[in-house]
Amino acid sequence: MSGFHDTIAAETTPHGHGGISVLRISGRNAIEIAQKIVRTRKSIQDSPSHTVHYGHIHDGQRQIDQVLVSIFRAPNSYTGEDVVEISCHGNPFIVSQILAIILRYARQAEPGEFTQRAFLNDRIDLTGAEAVNDLIHAQTRQAQAVALEQLEGSLHHRIEALLSRITQIRMQMEIEIDLSDQNLADTDWSAMRTECEALVTELGELIRTGQEGRILREGLKIALVGPPNVGKSSIFNAFLETERAIVTPHPGTTRDYLEEAVAIEGYLLRLYDTAGIRETPDEIEQIGIDRSGKMIQQADRVLFITELDTTEDEMERLETLTGRKNVLRVINKSDLLSDQQAEAFEKDDYIVCSATKPGGLHTLKNRLLEDIRVSQIELHSGILTNARQIAAASRAETSLRQALDAIGNGVGPEFVAFDLKEASQALEEIIGRISSEDLLNRIFSDFCVGK
Numbered sequence: 001m002s003g004f005h006d007t008i009a010a011e012t013t014p015h016g017h018g019g020i021s022v023l024r025i026s027g028r029n030a031i032e033i034a035q036k037i038v039r040t041r042k043s044i045q046d047s048p049s050h051t052v053h054y055g056h057i058h059d060g061q062r063q064i065d066q067v068l069v070s071i072f073r074a075p076n077s078y079t080g081e082d083v084v085e086i087s088c089h090g091n092p093f094i095v096s097q098i099l100a101i102i103l104r105y106a107r108q109a110e111p112g113e114f115t116q117r118a119f120l121n122d123r124i125d126l127t128g129a130e131a132v133n134d135l136i137h138a139q140t141r142q143a144q145a146v147a148l149e150q151l152e153g154s155l156h157h158r159i160e161a162l163l164s165r166i167t168q169i170r171m172q173m174e175i176e177i178d179l180s181d182q183n184l185a186d187t188d189w190s191a192m193r194t195e196c197e198a199l200v201t202e203l204g205e206l207i208r209t210g211q212e213g214r215i216l217r218e219g220l221k222i223a224l225v226g227p228p229n230v231g232k233s234s235i236f237n238a239f240l241e242t243e244r245a246i247v248t249p250h251p252g253t254t255r256d257y258l259e260e261a262v263a264i265e266g267y268l269l270r271l272y273d274t275a276g277i278r279e280t281p282d283e284i285e286q287i288g289i290d291r292s293g294k295m296i297q298q299a300d301r302v303l304f305i306t307e308l309d310t311t312e313d314e315m316e317r318l319e320t321l322t323g324r325k326n327v328l329r330v331i332n333k334s335d336l337l338s339d340q341q342a343e344a345f346e347k348d349d350y351i352v353c354s355a356t357k358p359g360g361l362h363t364l365k366n367r368l369l370e371d372i373r374v375s376q377i378e379l380h381s382g383i384l385t386n387a388r389q390i391a392a393a394s395r396a397e398t399s400l401r402q403a404l405d406a407i408g409n410g411v412g413p414e415f416v417a418f419d420l421k422e423a424s425q426a427l428e429e430i431i432g433r434i435s436s437e438d439l440l441n442r443i444f445s446d447f448c449v450g451k
């Protein structure tokens with residue numbers, strides 16, 4: 001995305017029929033363009049910021065639509081530039097005609113380009129820009145809450161606080177470097193070490209929030225595995241029937257398993273049903289098992305579903321598929337169990353459930369939500385929400401550990417200062433104080449046009 005100083009335009013509402021559609025123009029000529037294409041009673045160019053004007057758009061003599069024009073003068077706009085938003089009747093046929101007229105004077109905006117300009121003009125930091133995209137795609141209360149907190153600057157503030165503490169140590173190291181030959185620096189090395197240790201711990205905590213953040217945004221991936229007829233599909237369907245089923249955020253292509261998503265208590269659960277993969281005892285079965293095996297590897301939780309009749313053989317076969325962490329053992333058809341049998345399974349750490357009994361999935365749902373509930377306070381203090389942020393925070397943590405080693409080994413303030421600088425840079429990348437064009441293009445190309 002180049003030509004930062006030109007004027008860009010795009011439809012900013014989804015393309016389709018509705019009450020209104022909004023076209024946005026941003027850049028130094030935005031207001032002049034609006035004046036050229038909209039006939040209004042009062043001059044748009046002479047009007048103050050944050051005013052709305054009624055007018056008409058014509059193409060030559062032909063009237064196109066009645067519109068409302070909102071003007072936002074730099075720097076008090078979404079992008080930080082002069083911005084005009086034209087609200088017209090919500091009809092793609094009308095929108096295309098208006099856009100075509102605007103594009104005689106401006107360039108079509110690329111995906112995410114308005115938000116990229118907001119970032120480049122310091123209206124928002126990079127975590128804020130990412131939050132805008134997350135907010136647009138949020139499908140659950142929790143995904144919405146985390147995106148809003150991030151947009152309000154929760155993560156930004158947490159990173160800034162860490163950065164300012166690292167800067168304090170860096171400043172002391174610079175003094176040490178400058179004055180070391182005179183032995184005047186008076187550095188309290190033990191305090192430096194304690195502070196670095198505290199920072200390593202806090203970064204570790206921050207990195208751990210990345211797992212929660214990812215699950216809040218993308219949902220908890222849950223694979224349902226087990227021998228035939230234990231009730232996998234019934235559990236899968238019971239979830240969908242009793243909870244709010246939502247459009248899956250990541251539609252798959254090849255399906256050896258079914259995927260559906262539900263929202264429970266504002267959390268997104270993505271269920272994968274592997275039922276049916278064992279029905280043909282041949283090569284095809286093997287392909288199905290392999291594919292499901294891969295899916296199981298990617299799952300956050302594997303529900304290992306059994307029933308009273310499940311044989312040892314079947315258990316062993318399943319163990320090979322799921323022999324890993326995050327496996328929850330489930331015994332279904334609890335309605336067929338005596339109280340003593342149910343208790344015995346519970347003692348063996350099985351989740352006892354029934355897909356067919358009303359309320360029979362209660363315990364299972366609670367167990368699934370138990371580890372992913374995030375408090376409002378935690379969201380407010382800022383959490384990492386994507387792989388880019390997690391990778392950068394991990395690099396910062398590694399550099400801080402190296403700084404700590406350098407202090408421990410007494411190799412000299414230059415080395416400590418170097419590692420601390422690397423740690424700062426990694427954290428600055430998270431908020432976008434340091435960024436490459438390549439990185440920005442990658443982030444903003446994920447956006448839709450018009451945002």
Ligand code: GDP
Nearest residue numbers: 228229230231232233234275333334354355356
């Ligand atoms: P899958 O092959 O593992 O997907 O199993 P299905 O979901 O197709 O279920 C197999 C059979 O078990 C069906 O007849 C279901 O109605 C029955 N079933 C599933 N869950 C329960 C349950 O909780 N209690 C009882 N009694 N039957 C169940």
